[in-house]
Amino acid sequence: MAITEVPLRLGTRGSTLALVQARLVAGELLAEVGLESRIDVISTEGDDTATSLTSPAAPGVFVSGLRRALLAGEVDFIVHSCKDLPSGPAAGIELAALLRRGDHRDVLVSRDRLTLRELAPGAVVGTSSPRRAARMRFLRPDLEVRPIRGNVDSRLAALRQGSFDALVLAAAGLDRLGRLVEATHYFELDDLVPAPGQGCLAVECRTGDLFALERVARLDDAETRTCVLAERAILAALSASCATAVGAYARVADQRLEVVAELSDPNGRRHERFVDSCRLGNDPVRSAVELGGSIGRRLKESDLGRTLAG
Template sequence: MSAPALRLGTRRSTLALTQSRHVADALTAATGRAVELVEVTTQGDVSRAPLAQIGGTGVFVSALREALLEERVDLAVHSLKDLPTGPADGLALAAVPPREDPRDVLCARDGLTLGELPAGARVGTGSPRRAAQLRGLGLGLEVVDVRGNVDTRLRLVHDGEVDAVVLARAGLARLGRLDEVTEVLDPLQVLPAPGQGALAVECRADDRTTHDLLAVLDDPATRAAVTAERTLLAALEAGCSAPVGAHAVVAEGDEGPELYLRAVVASVDGSASARLSAYGRLDDPAGLGSRLAADLLAEGVADLMGERVP
């Protein structure tokens, strides 16, 4: 008798379903185990208020985690950048699959790039991190808060309500919508969110069977990179809605592979920012993230984030 299908908890948005189907198909191909999707509505899906107003960190994952702990699903797929940095009691991050391109992109009217948008152009984003960095470029753009799925945001451009929106390239790639992109933003201008472009696959910590099955999906290089980024975020005591960008890549060092981590902390109004980078051992990504966070705190970034960090 064949094993029952694994129940995969997912948000109901088109992007979340696409990402979850990708994970389900990869797991079935690698293990032969059937997977069925179970749709779960999260607070972030039903509220149109700004993320900071409805709680920021965790608004897209709490309901999925509850479904896991209540054994209504066996695993859950999240966008890693939405995942709180603190440990979740009773749950395990069983797999971090290979990452998509983590950069942000501009989707603008008339095929315009960021530098071609006129002063006063309205650029939509729901991310304080993107808003802060866009304002800091000094281009005279009006950054406006927008919420909604990818189609909703792109429609704002098509309908002329905004001149452009900034989105994650990874989401558009997974949806087959890269033709909407008018510019891929250089991380030197706009650094992506910690974990952007990566997925997180969680299961119950005591479910060793599912945990062992999911291990086949884990990509060590991606896990190391996002561990460095998320450790930095945690050390800054900043949530996923804070104006913090971070991106780690595996680079070839003098003694073999190592991690190169860049980070930015900006004031919400874009008037000030701190950008630093550091190299570290590939086998100690958390140490690298902690060290760079300490360097940023020494630069006074706690004030930029609008709160004191002990």
């Protein structure tokens, strides 16, 4: 396809993974639309390793700086790991595209190439996610779970240096970095439900910027959007914060949307899981959002949901 028009300005964080993902989106835009992109690196609050990811101010720490630059007109569109997006809408911003989802699973990366079952009692597992931490404490209560901050490269370096015996990371991120070979154990849904939107890249544009919106929308994958919006509706209905240990995953099979969601307490001693499905009719997104909202409300009204909210 011939290259046309002035390049769009793409805003991204500056980590290795974020840049890889930005280049992936830029490549898709070039292939689909024939439009080049100029990548601009923008610092976010989440890139400061002193920032807590579970504080009340934490929602959107990897997103807010990018959104400010977008609204200020400094860039034309921004790229995120979808799981980093807050659940609610952002004024003046449109979710223009959800790219075809990669691997949704979490993986274990251990220093000695061990699986979760093979880790010795007392082994130190690093994760910054309350969801992952809660499930590790449930699956292996004899392990020590500690928080870890930083990008994937710095976390893997901490693992090699002996600060941790294992890490829990997203399979999709490792795959995009070409480091999936380092995974030693894959967590299936029975053991660990992924974060809503995990494995998916999200692209946002300014509301009213029809030039960017129309072109970026060409990258949208309809099935991924249906699934991810169901998962995000669970978050919104649950009023989940960054400290909430919640996972959600949806998939389409035989014209039906199948959804699993799980809420855990921080210690991993209690959990509530709902599995439900609906037929996808003429408006799949509406059906998906309605089902996700219903599941989220059920989680919120469950005994565990009420305990965590109280």
